[in-house]
Amino acid sequence: MRVLIVEDEHKIANSIKKGLEQESLAADVAYTGTDGYDLASTEDYDLIILDLLLPGLNGIEICRKLRSQKIHTPILVLTAKGQVADKVNGLNAGADDYLTKPFAFEELLARIKALSRRPPEQTGTVLNFDDLTLNTITYEVTREGKSLNLSRKEFSLLEYLMLHPNQTLTKDQIISHVWDYDSDILPNTVEVYIGYLRGKIDKPFPKRPALIHTLRGFGYRLGK
Numbered sequence: 001m002r003v004l005i006v007e008d009e010h011k012i013a014n015s016i017k018k019g020l021e022q023e024s025l026a027a028d029v030a031y032t033g034t035d036g037y038d039l040a041s042t043e044d045y046d047l048i049i050l051d052l053l054l055p056g057l058n059g060i061e062i063c064r065k066l067r068s069q070k071i072h073t074p075i076l077v078l079t080a081k082g083q084v085a086d087k088v089n090g091l092n093a094g095a096d097d098y099l100t101k102p103f104a105f106e107e108l109l110a111r112i113k114a115l116s117r118r119p120p121e122q123t124g125t126v127l128n129f130d131d132l133t134l135n136t137i138t139y140e141v142t143r144e145g146k147s148l149n150l151s152r153k154e155f156s157l158l159e160y161l162m163l164h165p166n167q168t169l170t171k172d173q174i175i176s177h178v179w180d181y182d183s184d185i186l187p188n189t190v191e192v193y194i195g196y197l198r199g200k201i202d203k204p205f206p207k208r209p210a211l212i213h214t215l216r217g218f219g220y221r222l223g224k
C-alpha cells in the first residue's frame with residue numbers, strides 16, 4: 001500500500017512518513033499543494049493524507065480537482081482543532097474522512113486501515129451491503145428492492161455504518177462522524193437512533209438476516 005502525504009509542516013509530514021514506513025507502508029511526501037496535486041494526479045496511490053492549509057493549492061482545491069478528474073483515491077483530510085467548517089468543506093469537496101490535529105499516530109493508522117479496507121465498489125454513489133442499498137446522491141435507501149423512508153439523521157447514521165461494514169464502531173466514532181459539534185447529544189442518543197434504524201431496516205424483514213448488531217460495551221456493527 002502506497003500513501004501520499006501532502007503537508008507543509010516538515011516535522012509532521014516526516015513523522016507520519018516514518019511511522020507509516022515502520023508499519024511497512026510506502027509513503028511519499030509533498031510539502032506544497034502544487035507538488036501534492038501533481039503527484040496525486042500522476043501517480044497511483046492507495047490513499048492520500050491531505051493537510052488543508054498549504055502553499056500553492058489548498059487541500060480543498062486539490063480534493064475538488066482530483067474528484068473532478070475522476071481520481072477516486074481515498075482522501076483523509078487533516079484539519080486544525082475546532083475548524084468545523086474545514087471538515088465540512090473537505091467532506092463536501094470529496095474527502096472520505098478527516099482527522100483533527102494534533103492526533104495520535106495510532107488514530108491515524110486506524111483511519112488509514114479503515115479507508116483502505118473499503119471495497120472499491122463502495123467508492124461510487126451507491127453503497128451496498130447484503131440486500132441493502134443506499135444512494136448518497138438521491139438519498140434513496142432500499143432493502144430487498146423496497147424503498148425505505150429514513151430521516152436525515154437515520155440516513156447519515158446508516159451511511160456511516162455502510163462505509164465501515166463488518167467493523168465495530170464505538171459511540172464516540174459514530175457521534176463524531178454523524179453529529180456536528182454543536183448538536184445536543186445525550187448519552188443514549190446513538191442507541192435511540194440505532195433503535196430507529198433497526199425498526200426500519202431489520203424488523204420489517206424478519207426472513208432476512210438482521211444487519212445491525214449491538215456489541216454491549218463496545219459499539220455497533222453492520223454485518224450479517
Ligand code: CA
Pocket residue numbers: 007008009051052053054
Ligand atoms: Ca499546513
